[in-house]
Amino acid sequence: MSSSVIARTRFSVLDRSRTRQGRPPAEALRDTVALAREAEALGYHRFWVSEHHGVPGVAGSAPTVLAAAVAAATTAIRVGTGGVMLPNHRPLVVAEQFGVLESLFPGRIDMGLGRSVGFTDGVRRALGRDKGDAADFAAQLAELLDWFTGSSPTGVHARPAEGLTVPPFVLAVGEGAAIAAAAGLPLVIGDLRDRVKLLRGVERYRAAFRPSRWAAEPYVVISGTVALAGTREAARRLLLPEAWSMAYARTHGTFPPLAPAEEIESRVMTAREREVYESQLAGQLAGTEDEVAHELETVVKETGAAEVLVTTSGHDREALLDSYRRLAALFAPGTAHGSPALDPQRRQYR
Numbered sequence: 101m102s103s104s105v106i107a108r109t110r111f112s113v114l115d116r117s118r119t120r121q122g123r124p125p126a127e128a129l130r131d132t133v134a135l136a137r138e139a140e141a142l143g144y145h146r147f148w149v150s151e152h153h154g155v156p157g158v159a160g161s162a163p164t165v166l167a168a169a170v171a172a173a174t175t176a177i178r179v180g181t182g183g184v185m186l187p188n189h190r191p192l193v194v195a196e197q198f199g200v201l202e203s204l205f206p207g208r209i210d211m212g213l214g215r216s217v218g219f220t221d222g223v224r225r226a227l228g229r230d231k232g233d234a235a236d237f238a239a240q241l242a243e244l245l246d247w248f249t250g251s252s253p254t255g256v257h258a259r260p261a262e263g264l265t266v267p268p269f270v271l272a273v274g275e276g277a278a279i280a281a282a283a284g285l286p287l288v289i290g291d292l293r294d295r296v297k298l299l300r301g302v303e304r305y306r307a308a309f310r311p312s313r314w315a316a317e318p319y320v321v322i323s324g325t326v327a328l329a330g331t332r333e334a335a336r337r338l339l340l341p342e343a344w345s346m347a348y349a350r351t352h353g354t355f356p357p358l359a360p361a362e363e364i365e366s367r368v369m370t371a372r373e374r375e376v377y378e379s380q381l382a383g384q385l386a387g388t389e390d391e392v393a394h395e396l397e398t399v400v401k402e403t404g405a406a407e408v409l410v411t412t413s414g415h416d417r418e419a420l421l422d423s424y425r426r427l428a429a430l431f432a433p434g435t436a437h438g439s440p441a442l443d444p445q446r447r448q449y450r
Contacts (some may be wrong), residue, residue, distance in 0.1 A: 105397045111431050112146035113139045113424070114182040114323065117160035118342070118413040119357040125159035129166065130415060132159075136170040138421060140177040142428035145407065147174070148182035148212055152294040154223040157345055157355040164197040171205040180210025182288065182323075182409065186240045187217050192258055195247035199230035199261025212288060213241065213270040215279075238279045241270070245283070245314070268299060268314055269321065277305045284312025288409060292324030293383035302403045322399065323409035327386040328426035329419065335386040338423060340364045341415040350376045358415040371388045393430050 115135055119128045136147045149166045152158040160166055163181040171179040179201075184194055194211075202209045245268065247258035270280035272289035280287040287305050289298060302320055309318045322370035325342070329335035344367070347353040351373050369377060378418035385395045396408065410427065414420040 103393060103397050105400050106393060106431050108405050109134060109396075109400050109405070110145040110430060111146065111246070111427065112178075112321070112407060112409045113144050114148040114409050114411045115160075116152070116158055116411070116413060117166070118151045119157055119159050120415050121357045121363075122357045123357070128159040129169075132166065133169055133173050134423075135421070136174055136177065136179070139424065140174045142425060143432040144177060144428065146178040146180060146210060146409070148180045148210065148373065148409070150182050151188070151214075154226065155355050161182045164201060165195075167209070168201060168204070171201065171208060176208075176326075178208050178210055180269075181212045183212035183214040183269070183303045185214045185216050185238060186244065187215060191240055191244035192252075192256070194249055195244055195258040195261040198266045199248075199258060199264055202264045202266045203260045209266050211266045212269045212271060213244070215273055215276055237276075238282070241279065241283060241285075243270075244268075249313075272301055275303045278308060281305045281308035281318075282310060284310050284315050286315055286319035286321065288321040288323055290323035290409075290411070291323065292326075292385055294381075294416065295399065295402070296383075298322065298399075299402060302405075306404075319407075320403060320405045321409050322403055322405040323405040323411055325384050325386070325395070326392060326408070326410045326423075326427060327384065327412055327414075328389060328392050328423045329386075330388065332387040332391060334419070335388070335392075335423070336381065336384075337361050338385055338412070338414045338416065338419050339381060339386055340344075342413045343377050346380045347373050347377035358413065360415050389426055389430060392427070 115132045117128045117132045132149060141149050147170055149163045149170065150160050151163045167179050167181055186194065196282060198209060198211050246252045248261050248264060250257060250262045259387050264366065269286045269288050270276050272280065272287055277287055277288055278375055279290060289301050292298065305320065306318045311317065325339065327335040329338060329340045340361040341364060344364045345356055345358060384393055410419065
């Protein structure tokens with residue numbers, strides 16, 4: 101059942117273009133675009149894509165390119181990145197890419213930015229980066245924003261970015277929350293399982309926030325997995341493929357494509373694999389509409405978040421779509437069957 105808290109909260113989607121066992125990466129990218137169309141029809145506020153390099157389980161390696169495909173396939177939903185990993189790129193190039201996106205799809209583009217570098221040493225070497233590059237994120241972020249305002253000390257002008265307004269967001273990884281507060285930018289923070297850490301990060305962000313030309317006051321987006329189904333067991337089953345992929349990555353050093361839930365249920369795991377696997381499932385927001393609504397209302401009240409960014413992945417695409425439809429029915433009743441009356445207020449940045 102919906103509540104007033106949920107009804108006034110924005111809900112958005114981050115899709116990582118997860119590949120599925122035995123399926124080509126191209127299918128994962130097409131699935132992302134198809135999901136974006138569905139999310140728009142259901143009344144979700146934003147649709148974001150991610151950046152991963154050299155990861156067998158993720159097809160989304162070029163987020164601005166994929167964002168262009170998503171924006172071209174939709175008409176009203178905001179489209180962006182969650183995020184572009186700024187240490188991997190020159191800020192000028194990032195500004196130019198978002199300038200092109202904003203020029204093609206005015207008023208619909210978001211610039212979500214993270215400070216992570218490659219997943220493995222090999223990927224970092226291929227990118228010409230190392231772990232230390234993440235330490236320069238604050239300076240890279242400031243340089244990027246300068247390209248939009250035309251205040252770069254180089255005398256060079258970013259075309260067509262200069263003079264455009266592309267809302268920037270900072271993904272909270274490590275010191276990301278403090279950097280977002282100092283820069284006066286909206287914050288995206290997760291995950292929903294570690295509530296104490298989540299609340300601590302939000303509190304520090306709000307306390308240290310300094311108003312900027314980009315945001316007059318703190319804006320908090322909480323992100324994480326949310327799965328809904330007709331029963332709690334079915335919702336939990338949707339999460340098994342991702343939980344196993346994470347467990348495998350933590351124990352073998354590589355992040356694999358999603359396997360079917362039935363295969364994972366019959367898998368014999370080592371003690372360490374089982375430990376990580378169960379920890380990935382613990383505390384997730386998964387259940388029926390009433391169960392998830394209660395959990396969402398609690399976390400939104402605790403954090404004061406204006407928005408929830410849902411990051412759920414699954415091997416069963418129909419179950420995943422059903423989950424997003426059930427969630428939409430909580431915040432926008434009447435949209436669960438794909439025939440919504442879109443609320444113009446959900447198309448605004450702030």
